[in-house]
Amino acid sequence: MEYKFWKYQGTGNDFIFLDGRNDVSAIKDNTPVIARLCDRKFGIGADGLIILEEGSEHDFRMVYYNSDGSESTMCGNGGRCAIAFAKFIGLAKDSTVFDAIDGKHAGEILEDGWVELGMINVSKISNLKTNVYEMNTGSPHYVQLLKKGEALDIVDFGRKIRYNDQYKAEGINVNAAKMLENGISVETYERGVEDETLSCGTGVTACAIAYNEFMGNKGKNSVDVMTKGGQLKVSFMEKDGQYFDIVLSGPAVRVFEGVIGV
Numbered sequence: 001m002e003y004k005f006w007k008y009q010g011t012g013n014d015f016i017f018l019d020g021r022n023d024v025s026a027i028k029d030n031t032p033v034i035a036r037l038c039d040r041k042f043g044i045g046a047d048g049l050i051i052l053e054e055g056s057e058h059d060f061r062m063v064y065y066n067s068d069g070s071e072s073t074m075c076g077n078g079g080r081c082a083i084a085f086a087k088f089i090g091l092a093k094d095s096t097v098f099d100a101i102d103g104k105h106a107g108e109i110l111e112d113g114w115v116e117l118g119m120i121n122v123s124k125i126s127n128l129k130t131n132v133y134e135m136n137t138g139s140p141h142y143v144q145l146l147k148k149g150e151a152l153d154i155v156d157f158g159r160k161i162r163y164n165d166q167y168k169a170e171g172i173n174v175n176a177a178k179m180l181e182n183g184i185s186v187e188t189y190e191r192g193v194e195d196e197t198l199s200c201g202t203g204v205t206a207c208a209i210a211y212n213e214f215m216g217n218k219g220k221n222s223v224d225v226m227t228k229g230g231q232l233k234v235s236f237m238e239k240d241g242q243y244f245d246i247v248l249s250g251p252a253v254r255v256f257e258g259v260i261g262v
């Protein structure tokens with residue numbers, strides 16, 4: 001059977017989109033098929049696959065799968081691309097509210113084409129040791145803040161953390177954040193891709209919050225984040241170590257569309 005698909009990328013984190021109003025039952029929750037579609041040699045190639053379904057209470061529902069074919073937790077860049085794709089296929093307008101595995105999200109397509117995505121609140125931030133934080137921004141993240149001049153191999157470092165005794169069962173995404181003059185740069189090893197991705201939206205969000213904690217900044221703030229895939233921005237409110245009104249902003253681009261046999 002043949003399926004129409006659309007390819008999007010959000011700062012180089014790339015996704016296959018399917019319109020779930022069509023019959024995609026041969027693909028939905030089919031781990032080996034989704035893994036093959038995401039394979040960069042034997043398939044379309046992507047960090048993940050996203051199905052948009054008619055919403056019951058809100059505009060639509062987003063179902064996210066990592067490139068290993070497993071359904072996973074929230075994808076920030078995928079959520080931003082979902083907002084753009086939903087408008088493109090008429091499931092939403094420039095402003096939208098949709099459902100994902102971690103609950104309800106608001107989103108907005110801005111005049112300049114950037115897409116804003118509201119993220120879940122973050123209340124439990126573990127400062128595991130100096131410069132190391134763990135939190136869940138819709139997906140679980142380990143954040144290593146790097147000192148000036150410090151560098152690490154994110155794939156080697158990421159694999160060691162993600163497969164250690166503490167994390168190997170559930171897995172975790174691993175980020176290294178470097179503090180810049182204004183803002184931070186972030187590299188991420190992604191669970192379920194089991195490699196570095198050019199950017200990770202929930203990871204960038206976790207790094208911005210960890211940086212804010214490290215700097216001791218209070219109240220309202222925003223952090224510019226540079227990734228290998230491009231520029232993102234995270235804004236938030238902070239009160240007594242609780243983070244809310246968290247918004248991840250950045251580009252979301254339709255790259256190509258096609259038809260594939262499954």
Ligand SMILES: N[C@H](CCC[C@H](N)C(=O)O)C(=O)O
Nearest residue numbers: 072075076077139200201202
């Ligand atoms: N790999 C992540 C989900 C996708 C996160 C990332 N693509 C993002 O933009 O947030 C996980 O399994 O926790």
